[in-house]
Amino acid sequence: AQKVTQAQTEISVVEKEDVTLDCVYETRDTTYYLFWYKQPPSGELVFLIRRNSFDEQNEISGRYSWNFQKSTSSFNFTITASQVVDSAVYFCALSGGGYQKVTFGTGTKLQVIP
C-alpha cells in the first residue's frame, strides 16, 4: 500500500520569504515516482516537478527546488522568494507499479501575504 503524508495543513508567509512544504511517503515498490502538484483557487491541478526513486540528486528549477531523501522517505519542496501567485494548495504524490496509479497527500494550503 502507498501512503503520502503532508503534516502541514496550512502555511502563511509574507511575500518574498522562502517556504518549504514537507512530504513523507510510504511504499513497498523499489521503483517509484514522486510528484508535486499545485491546485490554485481555479481548481485545476498543475504538475510542478517529478523525481524518480533511483535518482536522489536534488535540483533547482527557477524558484522551485526539492530535497529527496530516500533514507527518511521524504520529498520536500521549497519555493524561494514567494509571490502572491504562489498561493494555492500543494499536493505531494506518489506512483509506482506498472500503471502509475497516483496516491496523493491531503495537501498543504499556502497563503502568501503581500
Added chain:
Amino acid sequence: DTGVSQDPRHKITKRGQNVTFRCDPISEHNRLYWYRQTLGQGPEFLTYFQNEAQLEKSRLLSDRFSAERPKGSFSTLEIQRTEQGDSAMYLCASSPRPGPTGDEQFFGPGTRLTVL
C-alpha cells in the same frame, strides 16, 4: 486548447438521479484516469484505462459507478442512483505513454457534482 477537457464543469442533481460525465484526454495519450476529490482532501484514484481497456478499479468505485472508454479516446463516468455522499469534484487525467515511465499526469478542470 490541447489540454484535458471535461464536460460538464458543474452538475447539480437530485438524489436518485443518474449522471454522466465526459472526459476528452490529450490527443494520443494512451492512459486515462478518473479521480474523485472531496473538500480538503487530495484526489483519490477511481479507475484507470490504457487505451480502451479498464485495467484497475478502486474499491471506492461502487456498483453504482461505471466508466467506459469505448474507442480509446474519450471516456465517460456514470453514476447511477446518486447519493449525497457522491458530491465531489471528479477529475480526469491522461498521460502519454504506456509502461512504468513515471510520466506526469495532465489533469482536466474537473466536474463538480452536487447531489441535493
